[in-house]
Amino acid sequence: xxxxxxxxxxxxxxxxxxxxxxxxxxxxxxxxxxxxxxxxxxxxxxxxxxxxxxxxxxxxxxxxxxxxxxxxxxxxxxxxxxxxxxxxxxxxxxxxxxxxxxxxxxxxxxxxxxxxxxxxxxxxxxxxxxxxxxxxxxxxxxxxxxxxxxxxxxxxxxxxxxxxxxxxxxxxxxxxxxxxxxxxxxxxxxxxxxxxxxxxxxxxxxxxxxxxxxxxxxxxxxxxxxxxxxxxxxxxxxxxxxxxxxxxxxxxxxxxxxxxxxxxxxxxxxxxxxxxxxxxxxxxxxxxxxxxxxxxxxxxxxxxxxxxxxxxxxx
Amino acid sequence: xxxxxxxxxxxxxxxxxxxxxxxxxxxxxxxxxxxxxxxxxxxxxxxxxxxxxxxxxxxxxxxxxxxxxxxxxxxxxxxxxxxxxxxxxxxxxxxxxxxxxxxxxxxxxxxxxxxxxxxxxxxxxxxxxxxxxxxxxxxxxxxxxxxxxxxxxxxxxxxxxxxxxxxxxxxxxxxxxxxxxxxxxxxxxxxxxxxxxxxxxxxxxxxxxxxxxxxxxxxxxxxxxxxxxxxxxxxxxxxxxxxxxxxxxxxxxxxxxxxxxxxxxxxxxxxxxxxxxxxxxxxxxxxxxxxxxxxxxxxxxxxxxxxxxxxxxxx
Numbered sequence: 001x002x003x004x005x006x007x008x009x010x011x012x013x014x015x016x017x018x019x020x021x022x023x024x025x026x027x028x029x030x031x032x033x034x035x036x037x038x039x040x041x042x043x044x045x046x047x048x049x050x051x052x053x054x055x056x057x058x059x060x061x062x063x064x065x066x067x068x069x070x071x072x073x074x075x076x077x078x079x080x081x082x083x084x085x086x087x088x089x090x091x092x093x094x095x096x097x098x099x100x101x102x103x104x105x106x107x108x109x110x111x112x113x114x115x116x117x118x119x120x121x122x123x124x125x126x127x128x129x130x131x132x133x134x135x136x137x138x139x140x141x142x143x144x145x146x147x148x149x150x151x152x153x154x155x156x157x158x159x160x161x162x163x164x165x166x167x168x169x170x171x172x173x174x175x176x177x178x179x180x181x182x183x184x185x186x187x188x189x190x191x192x193x194x195x196x197x198x199x200x201x202x203x204x205x206x207x208x209x210x211x212x213x214x215x216x217x218x219x220x221x222x223x224x225x226x227x228x229x230x231x232x233x234x235x236x237x238x239x240x241x242x243x244x245x246x247x248x249x250x251x252x253x254x255x256x257x258x259x260x261x262x263x264x265x266x267x268x269x270x271x272x273x274x275x276x277x278x279x280x281x282x283x284x285x286x287x288x289x290x291x292x293x294x295x296x297x298x299x300x301x302x303x304x305x306x307x308x309x310x311x312x313x314x315x
Numbered sequence: 316x317x318x319x320x321x322x323x324x325x326x327x328x329x330x331x332x333x334x335x336x337x338x339x340x341x342x343x344x345x346x347x348x349x350x351x352x353x354x355x356x357x358x359x360x361x362x363x364x365x366x367x368x369x370x371x372x373x374x375x376x377x378x379x380x381x382x383x384x385x386x387x388x389x390x391x392x393x394x395x396x397x398x399x400x401x402x403x404x405x406x407x408x409x410x411x412x413x414x415x416x417x418x419x420x421x422x423x424x425x426x427x428x429x430x431x432x433x434x435x436x437x438x439x440x441x442x443x444x445x446x447x448x449x450x451x452x453x454x455x456x457x458x459x460x461x462x463x464x465x466x467x468x469x470x471x472x473x474x475x476x477x478x479x480x481x482x483x484x485x486x487x488x489x490x491x492x493x494x495x496x497x498x499x500x501x502x503x504x505x506x507x508x509x510x511x512x513x514x515x516x517x518x519x520x521x522x523x524x525x526x527x528x529x530x531x532x533x534x535x536x537x538x539x540x541x542x543x544x545x546x547x548x549x550x551x552x553x554x555x556x557x558x559x560x561x562x563x564x565x566x567x568x569x570x571x572x573x574x575x576x577x578x579x580x581x582x583x584x585x586x587x588x589x590x591x592x593x594x595x596x597x598x599x600x601x602x603x604x605x606x607x608x609x610x611x612x613x614x615x616x617x618x619x620x621x622x623x624x625x626x627x628x629x630x
Contacts, residue, residue: 167486170485170566171482171555171562171565171566172562172565172566173565173566173569173573227558229555229558229559232554232555232557232558232559233555235554236551236552236554236555237551239547239550239551239554240486240544240547240548240551242547243542243544243547244544244547247486247487250486250487250488251485251486251487251488254488258488261576
């Protein structure tokens with residue numbers, strides 16, 4: 001197997017693009033594709049102050065690496081969810097990265113804020129831990145970003161994440177979930193702009209990029225995500241991709257191009273009105289935001305107002 | 316595991332309906348569901364003369380069995396495609412069924428018509444064998460049905476067939492393929508009405524019905540279908556169904572309910588005009604129909620006009 005561009009020994013075969021590439025040309029290929037996404041969708045530019053959500057996994061560290069290499073003004077943000085072994089091991093990977101590549105990474109420590117980790121919280125308030133995790137991550141990243149003057153929040157969602165979300169939405173006919181831009185979510189009052197620069201790279205491509213760059217990351221998936229339906233959608237798509245390489249990419253592109261079609265699907269679109277949480281002042285659709293409701297149930301909603309930043313430190 | 320209806324030992328668990336049933340109640344459950352489909356979509360009634368496409372497999376023999384049991388006027392039609400071992404073994408199963416249940420089954424023998432089987436034809440005319448098989452089956456069944464005074468053609472397509480077709484259409488964004496009725500295709504000039512009474516039964520349910528009724532059928536899939544993408548879509552859906560029972564059924568129902576949405580997706584809908592083949596007189600979208608084009612390439616298009624019925628006999 002030879003590199004299509006230089007004829008040297010190829011390191012990786014990309015069946016979805018019908019090419020094999022050597023290490024150097026593969027890394028270049030990935031970076032070019034990310035640049036193209038950033039430019040095509042006007043995700044951000046050189047004067048933006050970019051906060052990158054990092055988990056210690058391959059996607060978010062690859063994103064931080066690429067953006068730093070391209071010369072963007074980036075800072076990482078890690079949330080330690082208090083998952084035994086896993087959370088500290090992930091934080092360790094973030095610290096190694098921060099030192100090796102000289103990128104500041106901030107940490108919000110859930111346990112020191114709420115007294116307990118995400119799993120205990122989910123048990124206490126009787127909600128699925130993935131949903132609790134999502135609420136906390138979205139809230140904390142957004143609030144930190146806005147209050148610290150960042151202009152955009154970037155996440156490492158890859159093509160597998162996006163295609164499996166779309167597949168789930170189609171199979172359950174929640175197709176109004178597909179009517180929005182998936183790659184860029186514009187800023188609103190009290191909500192930071194959100195972007196996903198890796199949306200057109202498969203999980204395999206991102207893993208290849210991280211490994212060939214020698215970036216140390218946490219291999220394990222979150223222990224609570226094992227039974228998640230999103231994982232099953234990903235496995236199903238991988239089965240199809242194996243038979244028909246390029247399916248994920250074609251599917252996701254069509255979903256984006258046809259978002260107007262999904263708008264038409266809503267006979268009575270639920271236009272939820274933006275409100276601001278009476279406790280913390282941040283965006284919500286009800287009187288109180290989900291984060292404050294969790295805090296209230298755990299009897300520590302005062303902390304949300306007063307001590308939010310006490311639990312954030314730099315690695 | 317006990318039958319939900321009578322408390323006896325259950326024979327089968329239907330996770331998609333969240334019930335377990337004994338043999339008797341399971342067979343009743345399946346038959347009721349088919350009755351419901353026939354009535355809800357007005358597929359046919361007691362005065363119809365129904366031609367059932369049979370392959371010797373579980374779906375088509377189950378369909379023939381159910382319709383015969385319900386008192387409909389049914390006749391089977393089998394096409395021997397000349398696939399070594401497989402075709403004769405399948406025909407044998409049809410013959411056994413025909414004798415055991417006293418249902419007439421007619422046979423069209425491809426090899427005696429064209430001189431060669433479907434695989435050799437596909438090699439000779441350089442087309443995929445599944446596509447050649449489809450052209451031949453559709454043509455022969457339709458022509459025999461119309462010329463012999465049948466009023467409807469019923470096929471054994473099950474929920475797995477329909478859901479995987481829909482999944483493939485969505486993934487490849489061929490969504491205009493979903494704008495038609497999938498369960499009933501009305502008759503047109505020179506085209507028999509086509510119906511699929513098993514559309515809401517999973518492959519597993521149909522297999523259960525066939526086995527518990529002691530119907531002998533051919534277990535193997537067609538040897539040429541192994542690499543088919545439809546098989547991969549089915550495996551992918553089974554993976555998801557295993558995690559979230561009922562997904563296939565919900566998905567397919569939504570596809571049917573929302574067919575208007577897929578119509579909207581066509582900015583320039585290709586309204587193909589019906590024509591009639593200048594050779595045989597049957598429906599086509601070009602000057603000559605696909606069946607006659609195959610016959611022409613094999614230098615036997617005269618046969619289509621003159622000797623079509625010579626190759627059909629009753630089992």
